[in-house]
Amino acid sequence: MATQIQRKPAEIPVVVETPKPSAAMKQRVEESWRSITVDASPEECFRIWHDFAMLPRFLSFADSIEQTDPGWTHWVGIERGEKTAGWDAEMVEDPEGHSIDWRPFGGVPEATAVSVRFDPAKRGTVVRLCLKRRDKPDGTRAIRDLHRFKQWKETGEIATTEGQPAGKRGPMGRLIRKGEA
Amino acid sequence: MKAVCWHGKHDVRIEDVPEPRILNPRDAVVKVTTTAICGSDLHLYNHLVPTIEKGDILGHEFMGEVVEVGPGVRNLKAGDRVVVPFPIACGQCHYCRQGHTSLCENSNPNAWMAEKLWGHSPAGIFGYSHLLGGYAGGQAEYVRVPFADVGPLKIEDGLPDEKVLFLSDILPTGWMAAEHCGISPGDTVAVWGCGPVGQFAAWSAFRLGAERVIAIDRIPHRLHLVTDHCGAETINFEEVELLPALEDMTGGRGPDACIDAVGMEAHAAGAMGIYDRAKQALMLETDRPAVLRQTIAACANAGTISVAGAYGGVADKVPVGSLMNRSLTVRTGQTHVHRYMRPLLERIQKGELDPSYIISHRLPLEKAPEAYETFLKKEDDCLKVVLKP
Numbered sequence: 359m360a361t362q363i364q365r366k367p368a369e370i371p372v373v374v375e376t377p378k379p380s381a382a383m384k385q386r387v388e389e390s391w392r393s394i395t396v397d398a399s400p401e402e403c404f405r406i407w408h409d410f411a412m413l414p415r416f417l418s419f420a421d422s423i424e425q426t427d428p429g430w431t432h433w434v435g436i437e438r439g440e441k442t443a444g445w446d447a448e449m450v451e452d453p454e455g456h457s458i459d460w461r462p463f464g465g466v467p468e469a470t471a472v473s474v475r476f477d478p479a480k481r482g483t484v485v486r487l488c489l490k491r492r493d494k495p496d497g498t499r500a501i502r503d504l505h506r507f508k509q510w511k512e513t514g515e516i517a518t519t520e521g522q523p524a525g526k527r528g529p530m531g532r533l534i535r536k537g538e539a
Numbered sequence: 540m541k542a543v544c545w546h547g548k549h550d551v552r553i554e555d556v557p558e559p560r561i562l563n564p565r566d567a568v569v570k571v572t573t574t575a576i577c578g579s580d581l582h583l584y585n586h587l588v589p590t591i592e593k594g595d596i597l598g599h600e601f602m603g604e605v606v607e608v609g610p611g612v613r614n615l616k617a618g619d620r621v622v623v624p625f626p627i628a629c630g631q632c633h634y635c636r637q638g639h640t641s642l643c644e645n646s647n648p649n650a651w652m653a654e655k656l657w658g659h660s661p662a663g664i665f666g667y668s669h670l671l672g673g674y675a676g677g678q679a680e681y682v683r684v685p686f687a688d689v690g691p692l693k694i695e696d697g698l699p700d701e702k703v704l705f706l707s708d709i710l711p712t713g714w715m716a717a718e719h720c721g722i723s724p725g726d727t728v729a730v731w732g733c734g735p736v737g738q739f740a741a742w743s744a745f746r747l748g749a750e751r752v753i754a755i756d757r758i759p760h761r762l763h764l765v766t767d768h769c770g771a772e773t774i775n776f777e778e779v780e781l782l783p784a785l786e787d788m789t790g791g792r793g794p795d796a797c798i799d800a801v802g803m804e805a806h807a808a809g810a811m812g813i814y815d816r817a818k819q820a821l822m823l824e825t826d827r828p829a830v831l832r833q834t835i836a837a838c839a840n841a842g843t844i845s846v847a848g849a850y851g852g853v854a855d856k857v858p859v860g861s862l863m864n865r866s867l868t869v870r871t872g873q874t875h876v877h878r879y880m881r882p883l884l885e886r887i888q889k890g891e892l893d894p895s896y897i898i899s900h901r902l903p904l905e906k907a908p909e910a911y912e913t914f915l916k917k918e919d920d921c922l923k924v925v926l927k928p
Contacts, residue, residue, distance in 0.1 A: 397633065481633060502651045509645040513629040513686070514611065515563040517648040517663065522562065522675045522683055525544030525554040525594035 390497030391473075391488040394504040398511050400476035400483045404455040406511065407474055415516065416506035419470055419489075419499065431460060435468040445469035467492065541928065542596045542679035543907040548586040549915070551597065551908050559675060559683035564611030567687030569621060573700040574601035574677050574904070576914055576924045577708060578734050579849045582803060583668070584911050587825065588851050590652065590669040599625035599665040600707045601677025602700055605691075612688045621691035623684055624876035625708045626662040627674065630689035641873035646686065647672045656852070661873055678907060680928040692880045701895035701925065702887055705735070710894050711879035713739025713800070716847035717747050719870035720796035727751040729785060729794035729837065730771070731830045733761035735897045735923050736847055737800035741769040742892060744798075753788060755781065757806065760920040768896050785837050795842050797834035802848025805829035811856070818855060825852030835861050846871035900924040 379387075396403060406412055410423040410431065421436035431449050435442035445466040450459045456476055462469035468491070475486040485507065487500045509516045524531075544554045559568055577600050582588050602622040605615050615621065627647075628640035635643050643662035647653060652670050653660035663685075666676015675683065684691060694703050713736050720728055728744040730737045733756035741752045754771040756762050762773040774784050785794065807815065807829030815827035834844045835858050844867055862869070886892055899922040902910050910924045 395633070397631070498651055501654065505645075505650050508632075509629075512631050513565070513645050515565060517646055517672070517685065518562055519648060519673050519675070520562070521560065523540075523542065523556040523559050523679075524596060524675065525542065525546070525552065525556055528593035531592045531594055 386486065386488070389488055389490075390495035390500065391486050392497050392501040392504055393484050393486040394501070394508050395479055395482050396485050396508045396511050397482040400478050401455055403476045403483050403485055403511070404458070406507075407458055407476075408451075416510055417472070417503050418506065419468070419503075433460070433462075433469070435470070437468065442466075442468040447471075470496075540680035541904055542675075543598060543904065543926075544593075545583060545591055545595045545597055546593050549584060549912070551584065551911050553905050553907060554594075556596070556679070558681050561607060561609045562683065563685060564609040565686050565688050566609040567605050567612055567615055567684045567691070568607040569601075569603040569623065569677075569682050569684050569691070570606050571601050571603040571677055571680060571682055571928050572620075573603070573704050574598050574679075574926050574928065575704060576600075576678070576907070576910060576926070578736065579667070579802070580911070581915055582849060582851065584915060585804065587803060587819075588668045588670075589656070589825075590649075590673075592669065592673075595666065595668075595673070596675040596679050597666045598676030598678030598682075599667055600704065600709070601665075601682060602694075602704050602707060603677075603682070605687075606681070608687060614688055615691060615693070619691075620694045622694060622703050622706045622880065623665075623677065623682075624690045624692070624706075624711075624880060625667075626664055626873055626876055627672065627685050628662055628689055628877055629686050630877075635689075638875055638878045639872075640875045640877040642875075649673060664873070678904065678926060680904070690877060692884065694884075696888065698887065699895075701898060702893060703884065704925065705739075705894045705897075706876075706880045706883055706887075708874065708876065709735045710739050710883055710892075711876045712736050712847055712874040713741075714743040714879050714883060715872075715874045716740040716798045716800060716845045717743035717749075719845035719847075720744065720747070720749075720798065720843050721868075721870075722747045722749050722796065724748050725750045726795040727753065727789055728796045728798065729753040729755060729834075730765075730798045730800055731755045731834060732800035732848065733758070733765045733773075734800065737761075737798070738765050738769060738897055739894065740798050740800050740847060741765050741771040744796075745770060746886075746891075753785065753794060758917060758920075761922060764896070764922070781833065782837055789839070793837050793839035793842065795839050797838045797842065797844050799830045799834050799844065799846045799848045801830040802846075803827060803850045803854075805831075814856070824855045826850045826854040828854035828857055832856065832858055835867065838865075838867055841866040841868075843868045843870060845869075847874075849873075897923045898925055902926055904928040 421434045434444040447460040460472040471490040473488040477484045605619040626641040628643040629645040632644040647663040650660035663672025728749045752771040754765040757777040803826035818824040
């Protein structure tokens with residue numbers, strides 16, 4: 359008797375969908391949002407970011423922020439130790455405390471749009487920040503300022519070398535490090 | 540005050556600079572009583588580490604007397620004698636809490652720079668480029684110590700500086716290198732480089748249960764020391780071909796663990812040595828990974844490569860095929876000095892080790908420029924220079 363060859367059932371093509379990045383994540387990548395995990399609750403982070411006297415401590419481009427009207431703030435920037443022109447920004451907050459956006463109004467070149475998000479995570483809060491000047495995102499400044507926020511929140515101080523001694527600087531060094539002793 | 544300042548390749552100078560002051564609440568200012576030149580300072584001296592700038596004060600191995608503390612420092616007071624760990628750590632972040640203090644998330648003000656080069660940033664380090672924080676170092680009369688409530692180890696029993704100074708870096712670095720080997724009883728550990736870290740790695744490997752330690756170098760004086768003080772067997776790679784010799788000594792299997800205590804400026808003969816020097820000169824690779832390659836080639840199947848020597852950038856022709864196919868494990872990192880200081884101090888107090896045997900030169904701080912040159916050229920059996928401000 360001839361051996362019966364069992365035929366495999368016709369293969370059904372299976373389309374496995376590769377997981378797609380969420381639309382929100384894609385947008386964050388395109389807009390150079392940066393994120394950091396901070397050992398604090400989202401509520402605590404939101405509170406600090408809502409304290410306008412506190413913000414210039416870690417937002418390196420801001421000299422001062424004042425509330426002018428409900429929902430409006432006036433910002434003065436700082437660049438290379440000197441104050442820049444000021445700008446007004448509309449403040450939009452999430453009532454649940456997950457986000458704050460400051461949208462500049464008017465054409466001041468230094469005006470910076472700030473968007474911050476607070477998401478609870480296993481080890482604290484993921485704080486995401488997007489900084490834009492004339493619609494151009496600045497990811498490097500965003501991560502620098504996020505580090506400053508994390509340092510301040512977790513250690514009570516912001517790591518610095520400003521004011522420490524140094525030997526004679528070269529021409530480049532003199533330009534970059536004005537604040538040295 | 541006087542400080543050792545970097546000014547370019549093979550150019551360090553003694554300069555008069557202002558004394559440091561408290562900048563943050565958790566700072567202390569320490570009057571340096573003894574400091575040392577580290578092998579990794581030679582990478583700066585050879586200008587192989589990016590983001591070092593003219594005028595930077597060098598030095599990350601130092602100890603001294605506290606002269607001032609910020610309002611946030613309650614565990615130290617003026618007059619305390621302290622050894623300061625070379626990585627700066629906040630003690631509170633995710634990594635510090637796990638004991639990975641050389642990865643502190645909060646001590647590097649230039650973390651963004653390191654992130655651009657390495658993906659993520661490690662901790663800030665004293666006197667070791669702006670990439671690692673740009674902190675003024677301890678080859679000076681005074682130094683500012685950030686997070687002084689976390690790092691400095693008090694020395695209260697009158698042990699001389701020379702016996703405890705190396706708790707700041709090289710003794711814990713040697714220990715961690717050996718610990719990373721995951722030594723089981725009966726293991727053979729090979730150590731590339733018999734500089735101070737290699738010496739202490741060999742000593743530590745025995746303490747952690749190695750049956751044999753094979754130490755590798757080309758300088759006879761260093762090989763003698765590692766035999767006399769640590770009990771290691773030795774190979775002088777200028778007298779015998781290294782890999783066959785190691786194979787012969789380990790019955791064809793290779794050492795169970797290989798420690799790279801050399802890093803980015805390995806001396807290598809032959810075509811590969813020329814290849815690396817040429818590429819480094821053309822800035823096509825930053826590091827000369829001759830030792831890393833050898834450790835991988837030599838290591839026994841399923842063995843461990845422990846990298847203690849410093850690397851900075853990118854390196855070519857690392858034999859990943861050997862690494863992968865033979866189940867090798869690589870462990871590395873800047874030393875989490877904080878977690879090793881106290882247990883190692885206890886070993887020194889018990890007399891298990893007098894680390895001062897490695898000191899070959901004792902000089903005043905003003906002699907630092909000559910000392911760097913002597914150390915670079917390994918003249919006069921130079922193994923370790925300590926400087927007295």
